[in-house]
Amino acid sequence: MRPSLHEIFQKTYRELRPRAPMPQFRVEFYPFANVNNTIRLRDSKIHARISDLLEGAPGNVLEAIAHILLAKVYHRPVEAAHASRFRRYVASKDIRAKTHLVRQMRGSKRMQSPRGLFYDLEQIFDELNVRFFHGLVGRPPMTWSQDRSRRSLAHYDPAHNTIVVSRIFDHARVPRYVVEYIVYHEMLHLRHPVKLRGSRRCVHGPEFQAEEKLFPELEKAKAFLRRL
Ligand SMILES: [Zn+2]
Numbered sequence: 001m002r003p004s005l006h007e008i009f010q011k012t013y014r015e016l017r018p019r020a021p022m023p024q025f026r027v028e029f030y031p032f033a034n035v036n037n038t039i040r041l042r043d044s045k046i047h048a049r050i051s052d053l054l055e056g057a058p059g060n061v062l063e064a065i066a067h068i069l070l071a072k073v074y075h076r077p078v079e080a081a082h083a084s085r086f087r088r089y090v091a092s093k094d095i096r097a098k099t100h101l102v103r104q105m106r107g108s109k110r111m112q113s114p115r116g117l118f119y120d121l122e123q124i125f126d127e128l129n130v131r132f133f134h135g136l137v138g139r140p141p142m143t144w145s146q147d148r149s150r151r152s153l154a155h156y157d158p159a160h161n162t163i164v165v166s167r168i169f170d171h172a173r174v175p176r177y178v179v180e181y182i183v184y185h186e187m188l189h190l191r192h193p194v195k196l197r198g199s200r201r202c203v204h205g206p207e208f209q210a211e212e213k214l215f216p217e218l219e220k221a222k223a224f225l226r227r228l
Contacts, residue, residue, distance in 0.1 A: 002059065003059065005027045005028070005029070005050065005062065005066075006025055006027050008059070008062050008063055008066050009025050009027050009046070009048065009066045009070070010022065010025065011063075011066075012063060012066040012067050012070055013025075013046075013066075013070055015067075016067070016070050016071065016074060016076055017074065021044075023041070023044045023045060023046050024044070024045045024046065025045075025046050025048070026045065026046070026047045026048070027046070027047075027048045027049075027050070028048075028049055028050070029049075029050050029051070029052040029054070029055050030049035030050065030051065030052060030159070031052050031159055032049070032051045032052070032053075032159050033102065033103055033159055033160060034051065034053075034099065034102075034103060035051045035053050035054065035090050035095065035099055036049075036051050037049065037050050037051055037054075037065055037068075037069060038069075039069040039070070039072060039073050040073070041073045041074075046070075046073070048066075048069055050062075050065060053095065053098055053099055053102060054089075054095075057089060058089075060085060061085060061086060061089045063082070064081075064082040064083070064085040064086040064089075065086055067079060067082040068082055068083065068086060112143040112144065112146065113143065113144070114141070114142040114143055114144070116144045116167070116170030117170055117171075118170050118171060118172055118174075119169070119170055119176070119179050121142040121143070121144065121163070121165055121179075121183060122139065122142050124176075124179060124180055124183050125137075125139050125142060125183050125187065126139065127180075128180060128183060128184050128187060129187070132184070132187075132214065132215075133187070133191070137187050137190055137191060138190070140156075140161050140162060140163055140190070141160070141161065141162045141163075142162065142163045142164075142165070142183075143162055143163075143164055143165075144164075144165055144166075144167045144170055145164050145165065145166045145167050146167075147167070152166060153165070153166055153169070153182050153225065154166065154182050154183075154185070154186050156186065156189060163183075163186050165179070165182055165183070165186075168228075169182060174224075175220075175221075175224065177217040177220065177221055178221045178224050178225065180215075180217070180221075181215055181217060181218065181221035181222075182221075184212075184215050185212065188208050188211055188212060189208075191211070192205065192207060192208045192211075
């Protein structure tokens with residue numbers, strides 16, 4: 001039977017750190033727009049995301065990725081054999097073709113614009129940045145959603161590092177302070193990062209809530225959103 005990603009990471013960890021205690025692993029395939037792999041160590045928990053483009057990769061390629069990521073997080077040198085195996089695989093014709101296709105599909109969000117018919121998200125972000133944050137918040141790309149979803153007012157899309165705001169708010173009947181409030185809320189998420197759960201990071205701790213109260217039209221905006 002084929003070992004799971006989880007088993008591959010545990011085995012590779014043992015090779016790299018024979019005597020250290022085994023951390024908790026959360027390892028998953030993730031739909032990045034690219035052959036992208038990320039790893040993070042926090043509170044002795046490892047969270048790794050492997051591009052789902054590599055889902056069908058042979059075991060030794062997955063081992064190579066595990067080795068490279070774990071070496072990176074524990075500041076160990078990457079073995080040349082692993083590095084070249086991974087490079088060769090990503091450069092193979094098959095994977096290049098798949099990557100190209102997926103990038104076209106998933107990357108299409110980048111073609112969208114922060115400028116809607118009524119509101120320009122990036123302009124609103126920049127104004128709020130000056131008004132509330134001394135211009136200190138780094139602005140990720142922003143875009144109006146493709147569909148007119150009511151399920152999510154706005155969210156952060158880590159695969160594209162983009163803030164997506166539902167297009168229903170790009171409308172003359174929506175007051176500017178409502179769009180400002182939605183963007184302000186997302187800015188607070190940038191300032192108070194939390195662990196990602198899937199693509200959501202909607203956790204509102206006490207500091208977050210205190211800072212949210214500094215938005216003057218908070219209650220009016222919330223009342224508007226409740227009436228939607
Ligand atoms: Zn939130």
